[in-house]
Amino acid sequence: MSGDGNAADQGPAHRYIELVFAGLMGLFAIAVVYGAWRAGIGWGFEGPKAGFFPFIMGAGLIGATAVNIWHGLQGSKSKIFADWDQLKQVGAVTLPIVVYIALIPYIGIYVASVLLIGYFMMKISDYGPVRTLIISIAVPFITFLVFERWFLVALPKGPLEAMFGY
Amino acid sequence: MIQSKRNSLLVAAAAVGVALSGTPAAAQWEPQRTVEIIVPAGTGGGADQMARAIQGIVAKHNLMKQSMIVVNKAGGAGSEGFLDVKGSAGNPHKLIITLSNLFTTPLGTNQNFSYKDFTPVAMLALDEFVLWVNSEKPYKNVKEFLEAAKKGGFKMAGTGSRQEDQIITAAIEKAAGVKFIYTPYRGGGEVAVQLVGNHADATVNNPIEAVAHWRGGKLRPLCVFDGKPLPYNEKIAGDLAWSSIPTCKSQGLDVEYLMLRGFFMSPGATPEQVKFYVDLFQKVRATPEWKDLMNNGAFNTTFMTGKEYVEWVSREHTRHLNLMKEAGFLSTN
Amino acid sequence: MAEFVNLFHGFATVLAFQDVNVFGMQMYLPFNVFIMVVGIVLGVIIGVLPGLGGANGVAILLPLTFSMQPTSAIILLSCIYWGALFGGAITSILFNIPGEPWSVATTFDGYPMAQQGRAGEALTAAFTSSFIGAFFAVVMITLLAPLVAAFALRFGAAEKFAVYFLAFASFIGLSKEPPFKTLAAMLIGFALATFGTDHMTGSLRLTFGSELLIPGFDFLIAVIGLFGIGEILLTMEEGLKFKGKEAKINLRIVLDTWKKLPQYWWTYLRSCIIGCWMGITPAGATPASFMSYGIAKRVSKNGKNFGNGEIEGVIAPETAAHAAGKAALLPMLALGVPGSPTAAVLLGGLLIWNLQPGPMLFIENKEFVWGLIASMYLGNVVGLIIVLTCVPMLAAILRIPFGIIAPVILMFCAVGAYTVRNSFFDVVMMLVFGILGYVLKKTNYPLAPLVLAMVLGDRAEEAFRQALVGSSGSMGVFFSNALVSSIMALGFIALFWSVISAAISRIRGVPATAS
Known part of the structure; x- marks a missing residue:
């Protein structure tokens, strides 16, 4: 696997992440089982009730997760999940995406996209301000034309679009 | 939030x-x-x-x-x-x-x-709602159908559960003293096909959902769940028009639903x-x-x-x- | 031979020259062919842009067609649909983002091929396979229409469940990942498919009192997140680049790829048959593509290389999906049951033109039905030519630097997620699925079974429960007649194939090779 670095690399242990993840999966399974039980898992006048099928799936998932946790406990302790530099890189895109999505309800998807493309071009790659400005405005603008004008698909819009009557 | x-x-x-x-x-x-x-x-x-x-x-x-x-x-x-x-x-x-x-x-x-x-x-x-059966079945009217249904085990296919189709089914059960096995499906078109394929014994499809199969000779309407017969006289299947379908009430099945x-x-x-x-x-x-x-x-x-x-x-x-x-x-x- | 006469008339209808007014100019041209080209180009655009799926595109353009002849109108709409099907493969191969459920299986080998600089080859193989699958299905419709419609009627709830079971069984059990992780991934998929509305009864479950969860998790949201966003995160971790800059971009790749394809004739034939069968039964294109991929992986001598950019892994699902997609139109026309949301919208159109789908359509509206079938032949050929000429252009998209293409993809992911149901919550869920996809991949959980379970989950559950209601709870219903029993038996054989083949090898004294 490409994740196997040499001993000098530092990062969270693969085993640790795997166990935490399996634990979360187990919690999800318990939620499913509980929800299914509330919806009814027996036989109603519509046949097997709505919770019947999810209950079996949730119960099965609890079982599979238990096995996976047991396997995980026996896993190698030295293997790392990814080194810190790599995780920093992943964080460097995840954070902007989170901000991007959080902004959509307030400033609309088009303006948010201008910011997202601009950020990627300036910070993650090294484009000059002129190219960045042109591309980051042009792409969302064309998208706007395609969706709002030609295909009449309404996407979230903010104050800027409202100023132009959309 | x-x-x-x-x-x-x-x-x-x-x-x-x-x-x-x-x-x-x-x-x-x-x-x-x-x-x-x-x-x-x-x-x-x-x-x-x-x-x-x-x-x-x-x-x-x-x-x-x-x-x-x-x-x-x-x-x-x-x-x-x-x-x-x-x-x-x-x-x-x-x-x-x-x-x-x-x-x-x-x-x-x-x-x-x-x-x-x-x-x-x-x-x-x-x-409107109409009671439909497969045209291969021997019962030609509501009375014969209900007679046959009294033996039990008849399957009624319908859209969704606790909704109009099942409500009508329950009303028929009560009015005629029969019992159906009600199976819910996703949509009216699917329900009609179940009846054509003989996977169900009856349906209460809307006219538009079943008309194609009626014209194709696969389904037979028994009665309409309205107070008076339908006003459309145009011939649809052979000599029959929508207006030829009797009301359920006139056939001794006192159920109305629109x-x-x-x-x-x-x-x-x-x-x-x-x-x-x-x-x-x-x-x-x-x-x-x-x-x-x-x-x-x-x-x-x-x-x-x-x-x-x-x-x-x-x-x-x-x-x-x-x-x-x-x-x-x-x-x- | 009445079919051939009818078909001939159909071609005449489609190719007829008409005096028409195009953009203010009076012209004498085969209007329906013109419409076909417009439809396919529009369709490809719609297919590529996430959020403008086939159903959406057709629904939006439906009102524009009311002033046309019914035959022209349905040709326009169905060509948009064919175009969108071709378009769906493009994003799967280039960006690992399947636009439609049935392009998921195409990503498994198509995307690795693009990463190795073989995007042009993968696209050519995908388009050509779609064409062959669709063509096979149309020929079958031409020859067997009445027989096929009668066969489709034999599928009640139990038979449908058996088909889903078979599709699942032939795909599952061949992943390289640890079996319990595969199982867990699959169960997560099934569980996710049950959230929100129980489609059979309309009642709610697993919403935990939240209105946001009422519609459940749409499959497309999960796929956009798991594959699209997940891929961008993985790419970032590996250091900022989509590989594939060295992709060849001329029309020669089309010819070079075509030279390779004939040797896979058996894969083609098998996939066509699987596709047609699944299209009629009517399980649909998605199970067909997964099943065809699964069987190809097991049967092929290159099976071990599947998932690492094997061209056969693109051929098998694409051929089957398109054979199924076209074959499924037959039940819609003959029985009036739409097999997909797009088909449902088309059905709405038929009703407005006063065409009642059903057995009588073939008798009363011959000109329309055979015009449509003829347009399927011609539309396919036109579509193939159009998309193949685009291959170099499409492959060139991969040369756009990551710094630009990544945020643009992210934007389209968000647009696509939002438009599925006009819900902002879905955009948030897309990100959650994206992070989930990244962690799943890093911790060795396979994504394919999860996706397959999510797609088939509610349909399979529905058929299972309907069958049980009908039998008052007896499991015997799944073995109650020859048809359902044989499909179930095939399913079990597929499920335990590795065990069975190992046993056979041992009996013969040959060293067991797990395939």
């Missing part, structure tokens, strides 16, 4: 819009944005077909300056659509086309909305706004395409607005409450 904030923003924006447009355009209100028709059911069903037909008619005859789009929000037996409209108070660009789930969903699933939450616009038509195909607006719509849409639907009703649609689906073309419509809706609500209480379909939790 974000969601609710956005909604309140929308409400504020809509309020400003109304306030601004109120003074100069006192003469007549008109939509300023694209009008959304919410369909609280899946694609391809009766309500969806009607909404899309109206969309087509409005576009073809240029009946409105703004365009109209159809959005399906079928989740939770339609509660997704109803809750969406309920939450868009003061937005005059949102209409919802209703079917019986306006009554059955809040009663059967404990979802928090009722017909009183919405601004009534107009009833465009009522959809389904609403009408429009409501989001809460808090002004009388001028309602008037605009009532006028719009009147224009739609005058087109030849609409008449074809009514003919094809053998609809009951009753049109109602205003007080009359409100009274009809509240009577229907009480009737559904009673029917569902008797059948044990009311939500328990």
Whole structure:
């Protein structure tokens, strides 16, 4: 696997992440089982009730997760999940995406996209301000034309679009 | 949280819009944005077909300056659509086309909305229900069918559970003293095919859902769940027309059921706004395409607005409450 | 031979020259062919742009067609649909983002091929395979229409469940990942498919009192997140680049790829048959593509290399999906049951033109039905030519630097997620699925079974429960007649194939080779 670095690399242990993840999966399974039980898992006048099928799936998932946790406990302790530099890189895109999505309800998807493309071009790659400005405005603008004008698909819009009557 | 904030923003924006447009355009209100028709059911069903037909008619005859789009929000037996409209108070660009789930969903699933939450616009038509059997089966009328059904084990296929099809089934069971195994399917078209393929013994499909198979000689209508026979005399299958189907009551099965195909607006719509849409639907009703649609689906073309419509809706609500209480379909939790 | 006469008339209808007014100019041209080209180009655009799926595109354009002749109108709409199907493969191969459920299986080998600089080859193989699958299905419709419609009627709830079971069984059990992780991934998929509305009864479950969960998790949201966003995160971790800059971009790759394809004739034939069968039964294109991929992986001598950019892994699912997609139109026309949302919208159109789908359509509206079938032949050929000429252009998209293409993809992911149901919550869920996809991949959980379970989950559950209601709870219903029993038996054989083949090898004294 490409994740196997040499001993000098530092990062969270693969085993640790795997166990935490399996634990979360187990919690999800318990939620499913509980929800299914509330919806009814027996036989109603519509046949097997709505919770019947999810209950079996949730119960099965609890079982599979238990096995996976047991396997995980026996896993190698030295293997790392990814080194810190790599995780920093992943964080460097995840954070902007989170901000991007959080902004959509307030400033609309088009303006948010201008910011997202601009950020990627300036910070993650090294484009000059002129190219960045042109591309980051042009792409969302064309998208706007395609969706709002030609295909009449309404996407979230903010104050800027409202100023132009959309 | 974000969601609710956005909604309140929308409400504020809509309020400003109304306030601004109120003074100069006192003469007549008109939509300023694209009008959304919410369909609280899946694609391809009766309500969806009607909404899309109206969309087509409005576009073809240029009946409105703004365009109209159809959005399906079928989740939770339609509660997704109803809750969406309920939450868009003061937005005059949102209409919802209703079917019986306006009554059955809040009663059967404990979802928090009722017909009183919405601004009534107009009833465009009522959809009929017909008792269908496979034409290979020996029973030719309601009496013979019920005789055969008394032996037990008859399967009735229908759309959804605790909704109109199952309510009618329960009413037949009570009126005739028989018992069916009711199997819910997703949509009317699928239900009709189950009957054609002999995977079910009977259905209460709407005319439009089963007419093709009737004409193809695969299905046989036994009776219609209306007070009087259908008014359409055009020959459909051999010598038979919709008007040839007897009412169930005349055949000794005392069950009547009609389904609403009408429009409501989001809460808090002004009388001028309602008037605009009532006028719009009147224009739609005058087109030849609409008449074809009514003919094809053998609809009951009753049109109602205003007080009359409100009274009809509240009577229907009480009737559904009673029917569902008797059948044990009311939500328990 | 009445079919051939009818078909001939159909071609005549489609190719007829008409006086028409195009953009203000009076012209004499085969209007329906013109419409076909417009439809396919529009369709490809719609297919590539997430959020404008086939159903959406057709629904939006439906009102525009009301002033046309019914035959022209349905040709326009169905060509948009064919175009969108071709378009769906493009994003799967280039960006690992399947636009439609049935392009998921195409990503498994198509995307690795693009990463190795073989995007042009993968696209050519995908388009050609779609064409062949669709063509096979249309020929079958021409020859067997009445027979096929009768066969489709034999599928009740139990038979449908058996078909889903078979599709699942033939795909599962061949992943390289640890079996319990595969199982867990699959169960997560099934569980996710049950959230929100129980489609059979319309009642709610697993919503935990939240209105947001009422519509459940749409499959497309999960796929956009798991594959699209997940891929961008993985790419970032590996250091900022989509490999594939060295992709060849001329029309020669089309010819070079075509030279390779004939040797896979057996894969083609098998996939066509699987596709047609699944299209009629009517399980649909998605199970067909997964099943065809699964069987190809097991049967092929290059099976071990599947998932690492094997061209056969693109051929098998694409051929089957398109054979199924076209074959499924037959039940719609003959029985009036739409097999997909797009088909449902088309059905709405038919009704407005006063065409009642059903057995009588073939008798009363011959001109329309055979015009449509003829347009399927011609539309396919036109579509193939159009998309193949685009291959170099499409492959060139991969040369756009990551710094630009990544945020643009992210934007389209968000647009696509939002438009599925006009819900902002879905955009948030897309990100959640994206992070989930990244962690799943890093911790060795396979994504394919999860996706397959999510797609088939509710349909399979529905058929299972309907069958049980009908039998009052007896499991015997799944073995109650020859048809359902044989499909179930095939399913079990597929499920335990590795065990069975190992046993056979041992009996023969050959060293067991797990395939």
